[in-house]
Amino acid sequence: MTKTTAFESFFKKAFAFHRDGNFLEAEKQYLFALKEMPSSGVAHRNLSLIKTYQTEEDEQLVTAAAQLNDDNLAPIDRYQILYAVGKALDDLADYDQAFECFKSAGLLKRHLDNYKYESDKAIFYSLAATAERELKNLKPLSLDSAIRPVFIVGMPRSGTSLVEQILSMHSEVCALGELEYANKYGFKLAIGVEPLNRKALKTFRRKYLGAVTKHSPYTQVFTDKMPLNFRYLKLLSLAFPEAIFVHVTRDPRAVCWSNFRHFFASDGMRFSSTLTDITNYYRDYGDLCKIWQGDSSINLFTLDYESLVTDHSSEVKRLLAHIGLKFESSCLTPEKSKRAINTASQAQVMKPIYTNSSRQWLNYSAHLKPYFLSL
Incomplete structure (x- = not known):
């Protein structure tokens, strides 16, 4: 067996354990994989997400740091290892060096993505313009009492995974996770590239429900926890007048910091690599949501993350x-869920609800203050 084959075998086992929440076995398999391929950025990063580092002499941390001294290290491995080392240094309370790792990782990823914020800025402009020019003149489709979609939206890292995990514990709810279908079938409609009319709404609804049905048999109430669906609230409310939209909000500083320190593979998350892009995105997200909040035809329920974790029982009952x-x-103990979670929040939502995560950015306040002045 070659080293590459051995690495792939160990990595697949590790990822399966990781996905299922068996972090102890996942850690063992990731370490075996890294013995075979110590330069694997994804193995280092995945492992960093499920362990708490206790010492600078941690074997994996030493290996990861050594890889960064190799000029031949592939750029994609380099920025993933930087995210991993940053996480380790954060655990060890070396916040200045951790920040430098996150910053370097994000700058490199942004460069490789060839990302410019103007692309997202243009999307926000088109979404608002289409809402004002076309969507407001359309009437919603007919109600269908056989289904009740619950779209959980908000900024990534605002607490949407926790909210879906809470709802997943209810006997009448089928939690489907982050679905791409609203974006896949609705993006061009929402930005005005394709014509918007009643026929288009019916086609959008039919395609979305057809995809959801194939994805998983759903009960009357099912959740779609794609945070960035906040962009399509008016379109979705017209196509799904029976839908409920749960908008999860959180301290913007906690949201922006958490986006900055995490790696996201999705093209829709390329704004998260630098603090300048993140704070720009947050402001435009807020402006768009003000439009939706002013539209009484959207069944919009706002849930504050800080209130949810401090007054858990009352907020869950209200939801x-x-x-x-x-x-x-059972909805009060979401950490007991057995469902697999494939988001950056996996490790957090598998723990009992805790209240200190929204204050972690304070460890970096000296670095963050210039960026957060406008939030």
């Missing part, structure tokens, strides 16, 4: 009541 579900005590 369930708005959706039209009876309270079930």
Whole structure:
């Protein structure tokens, strides 16, 4: 067996354990994989997400740091290892060096992505213009009592994964995770590239529901937890007048910091590599959401993350009541869920609800202050 084959075998096992929440076995397999290929950025980064570093002499951390001294290290491996080392240094309370790692990782990733914020700025402009010019003149399709979609939206890292995990514990809810279908079938409609009319709404609805049905058999109430669906709230409300939209909000400083320190593979998340891009995106997100909040035809329920984690029972009951579900005590212990989670929040939502995550940015306040003045 070649080193590459051995690495792939160990990595696949590690990823399977990781996905299922068996972090102890996942860590063992990631370490075996790194023995075979110590330069693997994705193995270092994945492992860093599920362990807490206790010492600078940690074997994996030493290996990762050594890889960064290799001028021949592939750029994609370099920035993923930088994210991993940054996470380790954060655990070890070396916040200045951790920040430098996150900053270097993001700059390199942004360069490789060839990303410019103007591309997202143009999308926000088109979304607002289409909402004002076309969407406001359309009437919603007919209600269908057989389904009740719950779209959980907000900025990434705002707490949407926790909210879906809470709802997944209810006996009448099928949690489907982050679905790409609203973006796949609705993006061109929402930005005005394709004509918007009643026929287009029906086609959008049919394609979305057809894809969801193939994805997983759903109960009457199902969730779609794609945070960036906040961009399509008016379009979705017209195509799905029976839908409920749960908008999760959080301290913007905590949101922006958490986006900055995490790696995201999705093209839609390329704004998250630098603090300048993130804060620009956050402001435009806020402006767009003000448009939706002013539209009484959208069944929009705002859920504050800080309130959810400090007054958990009351907020969960309020959420369930708005959706039209009876309270079930299982919703108060989302960490007991057995469902697989494939987001950056996996390790957090598998723990009992805790309240200190929104203050972690304070460890970096000296570095963040110039960026957060406008939030």
